[in-house]
Amino acid sequence: MAELAIENVTKRFGETEVLKGVSLTIADGEFVSLVGPSGCGKSTLLRLIAGLETQTSGTIRLAGQDVAGLRAADRDLSMVFQSYALYPHLSVRDNVAVPLRMRRLNGRQRLPMVGGLLPGARSAEQQLMADVEHAAKTLEIDHLLDRKPGQLSGGQRQRVALARALVRDPAAFLLDEPLSNLDAKLRVQTRVEIAELHRRLGATFVYVTHDQVEAMTMSSRIAVMMGGKILQCAPPDEVYENPADIQVAEFIGAPKINILPVDVNTDGHVTLLGQKLPLQLAQPETGVRIGFRPQALRLSGADARLTGVVAHTENLGAEVFAQIAVPGLENRIVMRAEPGQRAALHLGATVGVDFDCTAALLFDQNGQRIRTVRQAVAPELTGAL
Amino acid sequence: MERRQRRAAWALTLPAVVLMGVILLLPVTVAAVLSFTDFSLGNDSFNWVGFKNYDRLFTRSTYAKMFVATFTYVVTVVPISVGLGLGAALLIQSLGRFRELYKTIYFLPVMATLLAMSIAWEFMLHPSIGMINRTLELGCGTVLEQVWPFMANGCAKTFPVWLGDKRYAIWVICFIGIWQGFGFNMVLYLAGLTGVHRELYHAAEMDGAKSGWERFRLVTWPALGPTTVFVVTISCIRAFQVFDTVEAFWPQGGGPNKSTYVMMFAIFEKGVQQNLIGAGASITVMFLVFVMILTLIQRWLVERKVHYG
Numbered sequence: 057m058a059e060l061a062i063e064n065v066t067k068r069f070g071e072t073e074v075l076k077g078v079s080l081t082i083a084d085g086e087f088v089s090l091v092g093p094s095g096c097g098k099s100t101l102l103r104l105i106a107g108l109e110t111q112t113s114g115t116i117r118l119a120g121q122d123v124a125g126l127r128a129a130d131r132d133l134s135m136v137f138q139s140y141a142l143y144p145h146l147s148v149r150d151n152v153a154v155p156l157r158m159r160r161l162n163g164r165q166r167l168p169m170v171g172g173l174l175p176g177a178r179s180a181e182q183q184l185m186a187d188v189e190h191a192a193k194t195l196e197i198d199h200l201l202d203r204k205p206g207q208l209s210g211g212q213r214q215r216v217a218l219a220r221a222l223v224r225d226p227a228a229f230l231l232d233e234p235l236s237n238l239d240a241k242l243r244v245q246t247r248v249e250i251a252e253l254h255r256r257l258g259a260t261f262v263y264v265t266h267d268q269v270e271a272m273t274m275s276s277r278i279a280v281m282m283g284g285k286i287l288q289c290a291p292p293d294e295v296y297e298n299p300a301d302i303q304v305a306e307f308i309g310a311p312k313i314n315i316l317p318v319d320v321n322t323d324g325h326v327t328l329l330g331q332k333l334p335l336q337l338a339q340p341e342t343g344v345r346i347g348f349r350p351q352a353l354r355l356s357g358a359d360a361r362l363t364g365v366v367a368h369t370e371n372l373g374a375e376v377f378a379q380i381a382v383p384g385l386e387n388r389i390v391m392r393a394e395p396g397q398r399a400a401l402h403l404g405a406t407v408g409v410d411f412d413c414t415a416a417l418l419f420d421q422n423g424q425r426i427r428t429v430r431q432a433v434a435p436e437l438t439g440a441l
Numbered sequence: 442m443e444r445r446q447r448r449a450a451w452a453l454t455l456p457a458v459v460l461m462g463v464i465l466l467l468p469v470t471v472a473a474v475l476s477f478t479d480f481s482l483g484n485d486s487f488n489w490v491g492f493k494n495y496d497r498l499f500t501r502s503t504y505a506k507m508f509v510a511t512f513t514y515v516v517t518v519v520p521i522s523v524g525l526g527l528g529a530a531l532l533i534q535s536l537g538r539f540r541e542l543y544k545t546i547y548f549l550p551v552m553a554t555l556l557a558m559s560i561a562w563e564f565m566l567h568p569s570i571g572m573i574n575r576t577l578e579l580g581c582g583t584v585l586e587q588v589w590p591f592m593a594n595g596c597a598k599t600f601p602v603w604l605g606d607k608r609y610a611i612w613v614i615c616f617i618g619i620w621q622g623f624g625f626n627m628v629l630y631l632a633g634l635t636g637v638h639r640e641l642y643h644a645a646e647m648d649g650a651k652s653g654w655e656r657f658r659l660v661t662w663p664a665l666g667p668t669t670v671f672v673v674t675i676s677c678i679r680a681f682q683v684f685d686t687v688e689a690f691w692p693q694g695g696g697p698n699k700s701t702y703v704m705m706f707a708i709f710e711k712g713v714q715q716n717l718i719g720a721g722a723s724i725t726v727m728f729l730v731f732v733m734i735l736t737l738i739q740r741w742l743v744e745r746k747v748h749y750g
Contacts, residue, residue, distance in 0.1 A: 108643050128646045141644035145663035154659070158649030220648070 058119035058227040059084050060105065060260060065114030067100055074100045076284040077114070082228075087254050087261040088289075089271035092281035092307070098264045099232055101281070105262060106230050107131045118227060129158075134221035135230040138237065140213045142205040148216050149201040152191055155224045156184045191223040194253075211242045218253070228260035235270060247273055268308050272296065280304045302423035305347050311377055313347045313417070314389045320344050326418070329384050331361055334413050336430045343421025350377060352415035353391040355400060360408025364389070366401050376401065380409060469729065476722035483716070494723035506699040507707045507724075513611055514703060515680040518618040523672055525619065526626025527665070531657075533627070534634050544631070547624040555621055559689035562617055566603040574600040604690050607700040614686050614701050622679060626672050633668030637661060667743060674739040678732055684709065704728050 060082040067075040074097045082088045090098040103109045105116060107128030116123050123131055134155070142151050157166060161184075165177040172178065192198040195215045205213055214234060221229055234250070235243045251274045254261050265271055271278045272292045279289040280303075288300040299305035305313045319327045324337040328346065337344070364382035378401045379388040391409055393401060400407060418426040476494055480487035498504045533543050550558065565572045580586065581596035595601070601609050641660045650656045684705035687695060695702030695710070704724060712721020 103643075106643075106647060108646065127651070128643075129649045129651045133647065135644070135647045137640045137644060139638065139640050141638065141640040143641065143644075143659060143663065145666070154645075154650075155648040158655070 058260065059117075060228060060262070061115075061117040061120075062101070062105070063115045063117070065101070065104060065111045065116060067097070067104060067109065068112045074284055075104075075111075078281075078284070078286055080279055080286060080289060082260060082262060084260055085258045087251070087263065087274060087276045089263045089265060089275040089278045090281055091265055091268055091271040091278055094266055096281040097284040098266075098281045102135075102230050102232055102262060102264045106133055106135050132227045133230055134224070134226040134228075135232065136214075136217045136221050136234045138233040140205075140217040140234075140237075142213060142216055142220075144205055147202055147204055148192075148197065148208070149185075149188055151205065151216055152188045152201075152219045152223050153184055155220060156187060159224065160184060187223055188219075191219045194222065195219045210238050211246065214238060214246060218250075222253075222257065222259075226259070228262060231261065231263045233265055234263075235265070236267070243270075250274060269310065272308070278308075280307060282307070298425075299417065300425050302345065302347070302419040302425075305417060305419070309349060311350050311390045313349055314353070315345050315347050315387075315419075316385060316389070318344050318346045318418075328361070329382075333361075333416075334431060335416060335418070337418070337426060338428045338430075341420055341426075344426070345419045347417040347419065348389075348411050348415065350390045350392040353389065353409050353411050355391070355393055355397050356408040356410035358408055360410045362389070362409040362411075363406065364409065366403055366405045366407060369398070369401050369403070371395070371398065378407075380407060382409070472722045472725050472729075475718055476726050478719045480718045481716045482718060487719075490719065494719050497720070498723055498727065503699060503702065504707070507695075507702045507704060510611055510695075510700060510702050511681065511704045514615055514618065514683055515677060517612075517615040518622065518680045518683075519673060519676045522619045522623040523626055523669070523676055525623040526672065527630050527669075529623065529627040530630035530634060531661075533631065544628070547627050549624070550621045551624045551628075553621075555617075555685035556689050558621065559617070559686045562613075562686075563604070563690060566613065568600065568602040568605070571603075573603070605697055607697040610690075610696045610700045614683065614690075614696075614703075617686050618680065618683055622676065626676060629672050629675075630665065630668060633665045634661070637664040670739055670742045674735055677735050681705075681728060681731055 062078060062080045062082075065075055065078045066073065078097075078101060080088070090101060092098050100109065104111050107123065107126065107130075110124075118131060118133075143154065146154070160180050161171070161177065165171045165174050165180070172181065188201075189198060192201055195218055197212065197215045197219060200208060200212060200216070205216065208216065214237075217234070221231075231250075235246055238246060247270055250261075250263075254274075263271075263274065272295075275292055277289055277291055278295045279286045280295060280301075281287065282303050288295055288304045290298075295304060295308050299308065302315065306315065316328060318333070320337055320340050320342070321327060322340050324340055326333045326335040326337065326344070326346065333346075335346075362380075362382050364380040364385075366378055367381045367388055368379040370377045370379075374395070376393045376395055376398055378391050378393055380391060381388050389409065414431060416429075418429055420426050477489060477491060478487040479490050479493075529543075529547055533540055533547075536543065566574075568574055577592070577595060577600050580589075580592050585592045586596055587593070603609050603613050637660065641664070642656060645656045645659045648659075650659050682705055683703050687701050687703055687706045688709065690696070691701065695706050704727070708721050708724045708728070711717045711724065
């Protein structure tokens with residue numbers, strides 16, 4: 057159990073800079089997901105923490121101690137690999153026992169055959185087997201202990217890899233896309249199990265994934281990585297509702313957020329496709345974009361702010377997502393609708409779409425979130441008053 | 442319909458079956474049959490002699506020497522050439538640069554004709570003008586003479602007549618066999634090493650395997666299981682087949698006091714030089730039995746032990 061502090065870490069592979077100054081502090085017992093598209097450096101960061109790679113600059117501290125120069129085997133961390141990396145020639149029991157044997161038995165006691173006869177080897181081996189049984193029970197694989205990894209299904213192998221990681225009670229768990237080789241149904245189930253395992257063990261988890269749903273559902277905090285940097289690190293709801301960067305907003309949430317270009321006139325008022333929105337910025341800017349989550353949009357009548365043609369609908373049963381092509385906008389907008397509204401959303405129908413401006417997210421030309429937005433009173437409402 | 446399909450299937454497999462019969466099974470059968478006769482090439486007829494040829498194989502001292510020479514060679518060359526092949530492959534694998542260069546150097550003896558190489562070795566091993574004894578002579582008068590009895594003996598009298606001394610001849614043949622063969626094993630092991638999953642090494646490191654030896658035992662060696670079975674089998678069969686060096690060094694007779702009278706040479710001598718086809722055929726059958734046993738062991742191991750499926 058330990059706090060993990062990463063300060064200003066960079067990593068270069070030859071000419072390419074994979075990590076460009078990453079800082080992150082993970083508290084004891086926290087579940088932090090590193091999420092981002094492939095090539096964003098999340099796996100590299102995890103391998104730096106593990107000690108399988110060495111950073112070009114910056115420091116990594118584990119429980120306050122700088123781990124530079126400490127090799128992976130000495131860092132007291134466990135890792136679950138994407139391919140599970142189980143030893144194919146060993147039974148499940150021996151696979152899970154490997155980390156214990158390596159640490160608790162000395163070189164001579166580990167020798168095949170004669171090792172078991174040396175003093176202390178037998179009692180150590182008995183204790184070790186008890187720990188293996190315990191870990192296997194925790195992950196409900198105790199009936200598989202005598203099988204070889206080749207005889208197990210993907211989900212079972214995944215559990216064995218988890219058992220091997222938790223058997224020696226490490227300071228922190230590092231998980232590198234552990235669910236990506238499972239089928240969709242099993243992934244959902246295992247997601248829950250890993251989250252519950254984390255709650256039960258109370259250990260520090262660092263979880264790498266490219267799947268934002270996994271990150272959202274399991275983590276105490278999500279670190280969204282792009283291009284070798286952490287763009288935002290916050291609890292899931294914060295990352296979703298209050299993204300700091302347009303790339304974060306676009307990466308988190310499915311279906312993707314609608315990003316529309318807006319104009320800002322000289323007094324800071326925001327206009328979308330020529331219509332004034334009740335939003336005002338502190339100063340005029342160019343290249344401003346506005347983001348709406350699909351559920352911030354709603355079906356509306358003819359007086360709606362946007363009018364378009366339904367180009368495609370996706371019915372998920374409990375909800376319907378409609379893609380609507382709006383003249384003047386480059387991309388289709390995606391709107392969430394209730395199943396009851398399906399009739400109005402048939403293909404080719406012209407529909408009005410309205411939105412709640414309090415749910416709007418504004419981003420400047422660099423993609424940074426604009427937080428100084430005033431909810432200006434709309435001119436038409438002023439007239440009514 | 443079904444009958445037509447069956448007939449088509451037979452028609453399609455026929456060429457392969459015929460070829461296998463004519464090229465493989467027929468010669469083996471002929472050899473097996475001839476091993477029970479006293480047939481010689483050029484004779485019109487032959488007599489059935491029963492197990493006489495085989496009886497001689499196990500009673501005559503020449504054949505006892507043949508088995509001793511052959512098994513000495515196999516038991517020496519196979520483990521050493523497999524071990525060196527694995528060692529060289531691991532070293533080359535760990536190299537950053539010059540990998541291709543080392544691969545080529547170690548593989549050169551495999552590509553070279555052993556017969557031609559034997560002539561080069563014969564010069565080097567020449568007792569008075571050969572490079573090896575000349576080099577050894579340089580050690581005379583140095584500290585080596587005190588610590589190494591072989592050296593002291595050589596300086597006092599003469600250095601060995603490598604190819605003419607029954608104490609050394611078979612070991613010279615073994616040495617050349619290893620020198621020539623381990624590059625091939627190295628290439629096979631290099632291919633095997635590319636199949637080892639990289640993440641397994643990382644997992645081993647995370648699990649606390651700190652030394653290279655631990656990682657080798659936990660990851661590399663088990664992963665090379667199938668390769669090792671193949672390499673050992675191939676090396677055994679090649680070792681049973683050793684012939685070129687013996688023929689090049691001692692065209693008449695199989696070495697000093699028949700100390701290098703290996704099986705292949707015996708087949709050649711009996712069957713070709715002395716035209717005793719029956720005797721040659723019986724040795725051939727013995728040879729085939731050994732190879733068959735090796736192949737069966739390999740198949741059994743491959744199916745049982747080294748594939749973790």
